Amino acid sequence: xxxxxxxxxxNVSVATVSRVINNSNSVKESTKIKVLKVISDHxxxxxxxxxxxxxxxxxxxxxxxxxxxxxxxxxxxxxELVQGALSYFSKHELKLIVDTHGNxxxxxxxxxxxxDSKIVDGFVILDLRENDPRxxxxxxENFPYIVIGRNSKNxxxxxxxxxxxxxxxxxEHLYQKNCKNILHIAxxxxxxxxxxxxxxxxxxxxxxxxxxxxxxxxxxxxxxxEIYLKNKxxxxxxxxxxxxxxxxxxxxxxxxxxxxxxxxxxxxxxxFDLTTINQNIxxxxxxxxxxxxxxxxxxxxxxxxxxxxxxxxxxxNL
Amino acid sequence: xxxxxxxxxxNVSVATVSRVINNSNSVKESTKIKVLKVISDHxxxxxxxxxxxxxxxxxxxxxxxxxxxxxxxxxxxxxELVQGALSYFSKHELKLIVDTHGNxxxxxxxxxxxxDSKIVDGFVILDLRENDPRxxxxxxENFPYIVIGRNSKNxxxxxxxxxxxxxxxxxEHLYQKNCKNILHIAxxxxxxxxxxxxxxxxxxxxxxxxxxxxxxxxxxxxxxxEIYLKNKxxxxxxxxxxxxxxxxxxxxxxxxxxxxxxxxxxxxxxxFDLTTINQNIxxxxxxxxxxxxxxxxxxxxxxxxxxxxxxxxxxxNL
DNA sequence: CTGAAAGCGCTTACAG
DNA sequence: CTGAAAGCGCTTACAG
Numbered sequence: 001x002x003x004x005x006x007x008x009x010x011n012v013s014v015a016t017v018s019r020v021i022n023n024s025n026s027v028k029e030s031t032k033i034k035v036l037k038v039i040s041d042h043x044x045x046x047x048x049x050x051x052x053x054x055x056x057x058x059x060x061x062x063x064x065x066x067x068x069x070x071x072x073x074x075x076x077x078x079x080e081l082v083q084g085a086l087s088y089f090s091k092h093e094l095k096l097i098v099d100t101h102g103n104x105x106x107x108x109x110x111x112x113x114x115x116d117s118k119i120v121d122g123f124v125i126l127d128l129r130e131n132d133p134r135x136x137x138x139x140x141e142n143f144p145y146i147v148i149g150r151n152s153k154n155x156x157x158x159x160x161x162x163x164x165x166x167x168x169x170x171x172e173h174l175y176q177k178n179c180k181n182i183l184h185i186a187x188x189x190x191x192x193x194x195x196x197x198x199x200x201x202x203x204x205x206x207x208x209x210x211x212x213x214x215x216x217x218x219x220x221x222x223x224x225x226e227i228y229l230k231n232k233x234x235x236x237x238x239x240x241x242x243x244x245x246x247x248x249x250x251x252x253x254x255x256x257x258x259x260x261x262x263x264x265x266x267x268x269x270x271x272f273d274l275t276t277i278n279q280n281i282x283x284x285x286x287x288x289x290x291x292x293x294x295x296x297x298x299x300x301x302x303x304x305x306x307x308x309x310x311x312x313x314x315x316x317n318l
Numbered sequence: 319x320x321x322x323x324x325x326x327x328x329n330v331s332v333a334t335v336s337r338v339i340n341n342s343n344s345v346k347e348s349t350k351i352k353v354l355k356v357i358s359d360h361x362x363x364x365x366x367x368x369x370x371x372x373x374x375x376x377x378x379x380x381x382x383x384x385x386x387x388x389x390x391x392x393x394x395x396x397x398e399l400v401q402g403a404l405s406y407f408s409k410h411e412l413k414l415i416v417d418t419h420g421n422x423x424x425x426x427x428x429x430x431x432x433x434d435s436k437i438v439d440g441f442v443i444l445d446l447r448e449n450d451p452r453x454x455x456x457x458x459e460n461f462p463y464i465v466i467g468r469n470s471k472n473x474x475x476x477x478x479x480x481x482x483x484x485x486x487x488x489x490e491h492l493y494q495k496n497c498k499n500i501l502h503i504a505x506x507x508x509x510x511x512x513x514x515x516x517x518x519x520x521x522x523x524x525x526x527x528x529x530x531x532x533x534x535x536x537x538x539x540x541x542x543x544e545i546y547l548k549n550k551x552x553x554x555x556x557x558x559x560x561x562x563x564x565x566x567x568x569x570x571x572x573x574x575x576x577x578x579x580x581x582x583x584x585x586x587x588x589x590f591d592l593t594t595i596n597q598n599i600x601x602x603x604x605x606x607x608x609x610x611x612x613x614x615x616x617x618x619x620x621x622x623x624x625x626x627x628x629x630x631x632x633x634x635n636l
Numbered sequence: 637c638t639g640a641a642a643g644c645g646c647t648t649a650c651a652g
Numbered sequence: 653c654t655g656a657a658a659g660c661g662c663t664t665a666c667a668g
């Protein structure tokens with residue numbers, strides 16, 4: 001069943017059927033009703049591929065995980081992000097291709113080949129680096145994309161967590177739990193996310209006149225554990241920039257010895273009764289999809305910062 | 319840059335360019351070289367949508383999660399499955415649309431609309447039910463699909479875990495840990511997966527002359543905990559049909575009082591030091607993708623049973 | 637081994 | 653308000 005057959009059955013031209021399907025307003029009401037009846041009687045559904053070829057747009061978007069295929073969804077992060085995006089896309093009859101590409105070397109070529117194949121209308125970009133070749137490439141191609149996260153350039157549209165206020169809240173929460181001497185165990189240097197968090201924690205420590213030191217762990221669970229062991233006597237509270245680091249320690253020591261707060265609110269954190277800063281990753285994914293959709297339709301959009309919130313649990317109530 | 323421009327630049331017809339692209343063997347070597355040079359010089363990549371329209375096939379597959387959008391990937395299961403499938407698809411330049419549909423009521427219409435829109439070449443079917451309307455529908459449409467799991471009809475191609483031998487191994491492992499009086503906490507009745515596991519556990523208990531009882535928990539963590547409390551004195555070993563149930567108990571009692579073994583090997587099980595039966599879900603996803611690809615190309619395929627394996631941890635080494 | 641031409645199923649300017 | 657026709661970018665039988 002195609003548009004030609006429908007046209008014949010309804011005694012109109014294919015052009016008219018097309019106008020009815022696409023709700024063009026220049027169709028006489030009686031014609032429209034007649035055509036719609038034939039369409040519904042025959043359960044006709046237009047061929048999306050043929051439509052895409054004409055319209056130069058498919059309604060399909062893509063997110064490419066640039067990691068070894070083995071561990072795409074290792075972080076809860078990716079799952080929730082995809083869920084959020086799917087929530088928007090499915091509401092709007094759009095589709096999402098989830099894809100992987102392992103080799104950093106020819107990543108740009110991979111993006112290029114997908115653009116050239118005309119299969120997708122836009123990308124969600126993950127794992128942004130400070131100097132990310134994908135940005136320059138996509139900008140030069142003038143191809144729609146939304147970045148999850150920011151860097152110091154921000155010559156792109158992004159959706160990001162409010163890392164600064166998240167870290168601010170973490171330190172303030174420790175302060176409210178009577179910590180006056182806090183260790184902030186940060187991720188790695190030259191990481192825009194980490195920099196934002198440090199801005200936030202410094203702001204809170206200054207505001208409340210708290211002594212706070214910062215050490216870098218590179219997000220390594222082992223390194224974090226070493227730092228913990230070496231410093232647990234010197235501080236009366238610790239802020240970890242990832243739940244995973246805090247959980248590594250809780251898993252070793254069983255009961256927290258000083259108040260500890262994490263970041264991310266991964267699934268495990270509930271089991272370890274870890275107080276943490278929740279990133280609303282679902283929201284991030286949802287808004288990334290929404291802005292990408294708008295962008296690919298030529299609408300003007302603004303980057304969005306999604307608030308974080310405090311999840312208070314036992315690790316700061318000793 | 320399209321096929322017409324390439325043809326002009328190479329001084330051949332578009333038909334010849336097409337033949338070169340698709341490796342048709344009836345092209346003179348020198349022509350082929352000439353055309354390939356122009357293609358590579360201009361970084362030409364064929365329009366996949368136009369190709370799809372002609373070939374009636376897109377190289378795109380879909381997996382539809384029939385749950386509330388909120389919790390698609392709640393189970394580790396779904397993530398690993400998708401990873402496995404992506405591993406195959408990306409190797410073969412195929413794409414996977416991850417999709418969701420909440421409303422059971424018009425699920426068949428949703429499948430139908432996707433088939434009619436011609437966007438995908440096949441489906442991976444999840445959450446199979448004993449009487450699953452999707453099966454009858456897809457069979458009647460003669461549309462390619464692969465089912466994850468089995469039911470008692472099996473009028474379809476499937477990939478499934480070896481639940482029977484998994485349960486057999488679980489009981490045998492408890493037996494080797496000197497359990498002679500075992501409780502098998504099963505899922506729900508009329509569930510093909512659960513039935514297979516019961517077959518397996520009965521086989522092992524008969525073989526080794528172990529006393530074994532079976533109680534149904536409906537996979538409820540609370541119910542499992544009640545069953546545990548009521549029965550922990552009566553048995554010297556327990557087999558839980560899901561890690562989640564066993565972990566609920568370990569989380570309450572902290573240290574196992576009798577040997578306990580789970581099923582699934584979810585991420586949490588490592589943290590709770592739970593011995594469990596690992597399903598090779600990545601393998602299941604990979605093989606589902608592979609068979610779906612073959613099937614949609616008209617090749618003959620066979621259903622596959624993927625072996626499970628024992629992950630021995632502390633909960634059976636007290 | 638190669639080309640001219642038809643056609644996949646749509647949409648959309650153009651004309652009336 | 654509607655239709656005839658062109659065209660999106662490919663592939664493939666057909667003919668030579």
